[in-house]
Amino acid sequence: MSETIVIAEIVKGAVHPTTSELITAAQALGSQPTVIVPCADASVADGAAQYAGAGKVIAAKSDVFSNYDAAGWASALDAVAPAGVILTSASPQSKDLGARLAARRGISVVQDVVKIEGGNLTSPIYSGKAMQTVSLSGDAVVTIRPNVFDSSGSGGSGDVSVVDTSGNVATAVQEFMARASSRLDVAEANIIVSGGRGMGTPANFSHLETLADTIGAAVGASRAAVDTWDEIPHSMQVGQTGKTVNPNLYIAVGISGAIQHLAGMRSSKYIVAINKDADAPIFQHADYGIVATWEEALPVLQSSLASMMA
Numbered sequence: 689m690s691e692t693i694v695i696a697e698i699v700k701g702a703v704h705p706t707t708s709e710l711i712t713a714a715q716a717l718g719s720q721p722t723v724i725v726p727c728a729d730a731s732v733a734d735g736a737a738q739y740a741g742a743g744k745v746i747a748a749k750s751d752v753f754s755n756y757d758a759a760g761w762a763s764a765l766d767a768v769a770p771a772g773v774i775l776t777s778a779s780p781q782s783k784d785l786g787a788r789l790a791a792r793r794g795i796s797v798v799q800d801v802v803k804i805e806g807g808n809l810t811s812p813i814y815s816g817k818a819m820q821t822v823s824l825s826g827d828a829v830v831t832i833r834p835n836v837f838d839s840s841g842s843g844g845s846g847d848v849s850v851v852d853t854s855g856n857v858a859t860a861v862q863e864f865m866a867r868a869s870s871r872l873d874v875a876e877a878n879i880i881v882s883g884g885r886g887m888g889t890p891a892n893f894s895h896l897e898t899l900a901d902t903i904g905a906a907v908g909a910s911r912a913a914v915d916t917w918d919e920i921p922h923s924m925q926v927g928q929t930g931k932t933v934n935p936n937l938y939i940a941v942g943i944s945g946a947i948q949h950l951a952g953m954r955s956s957k958y959i960v961a962i963n964k965d966a967d968a969p970i971f972q973h974a975d976y977g978i979v980a981t982w983e984e985a986l987p988v989l990q991s992s993l994a995s996m997m998a
């Protein structure tokens with residue numbers, strides 16, 4: 689097996705805990721990975737060195753890493769990462785980055801991997817209706833779905849070496865892509881509160897945001913909500929043509945449970961549905977169902993959860 693390289697997941701300028709899941713995935717490929725941390729400030733890499741299982745930690749330091757820019761990041765990381773199998777998170781940003789890195793190197797990319805066994809990689813296809821298994825031979829970029837692999841744990845003592853990549857990106861396009869939202873991204877969240885057309889107006893999503901803030905959740909939406917209201921961005925859409933999520937808890941509010949929505953969230957560990965229609969299909973997939981309007985149910989849920997969290 690060639691060298692395995694983990695590109696640390698960076699969220700808001702810090703190493704995200706998903707990185708430790710990437711280390712576990714790399715270990716499943718049979719090797720101790722080199723972890724590369726894209727950063728503007730080398731001290732950020734200390735966040736990766738704390739994880740058990742990292743062989744070497746390299747702080748790839750450049751101003752280009754201050755904000756995400758696909759071309760700039762791919763160019764800078766391509767210059768630092770040795771040949772081998774590169775693992776990134778399957779977050780929307782890192783899937784984009786992974787595909788660009790693979791294209792630069794002319795190697796394969798396997799997206800959204802949920803299982804690694806003996807060099808075989810399994811990932812969902814056809815909106816999660818089937819699983820495909822491919823075997824890895826040679827260098828590739830592999831993106832790993834968040835919240836599937838265990839954390840490699842803490843207690844690592846990897847030394848951090850700093851590589852200044854500024855020179856390598858001098859000609860790279862540095863186009864600032866503002867994050868669509870400062871909120872937690874649904875693809876990375878452990879808890880998601882999602883709203884559908886049953887919320888009535890986009891302003892009513894503020895009730896979901898209040899609940900989400902109470903329990904540390906991200907806010908998602910159905911396609912009907914996203915298509916109906918300009919105020920609800922497409923980045924929040926969960927489903928076949930939106931994001932695939934895999935949280936521990938998914939709370940669906942005013943969402944009917946169409947097959948295309950289920951395609952993006954049915955692998956959630958626990959599903960709670962609030963819908964005024966007892967026959968809504970979402971209840972067939974929910975672990976807990978509340979037949980009520982959200983106007984009735986949300987205040988009760990909000991106050992119970994707020995007192996639990998206090």
Ligand SMILES: Cc1cc2nc3c(=O)[nH]c(=O)nc-3n(C[C@H](O)[C@H](O)[C@H](O)COP(=O)(O)OP(=O)(O)OC[C@H]3O[C@@H](n4cnc5c(N)ncnc54)[C@H](O)[C@@H]3O)c2cc1C
Binds near residue numbers: 913982
């Ligand atoms: C090719 C294709 C791809 C698609 N991709 C996606 C996708 O990625 N994601 C996605 O979500 N959809 C997708 N869709 C659309 C999907 O088929 C549904 O139309 C959509 O999911 C419905 O969204 P909804 O449940 O919010 O709205 P609706 O179907 O209108 O349901 C609203 C629900 O809210 C309930 N409700 C109403 N008022 C209240 C209240 N006050 N309190 C509580 N409950 C209330 C109603 O009983 C109803 O069940 C796709 C469709 C196609 C054809």
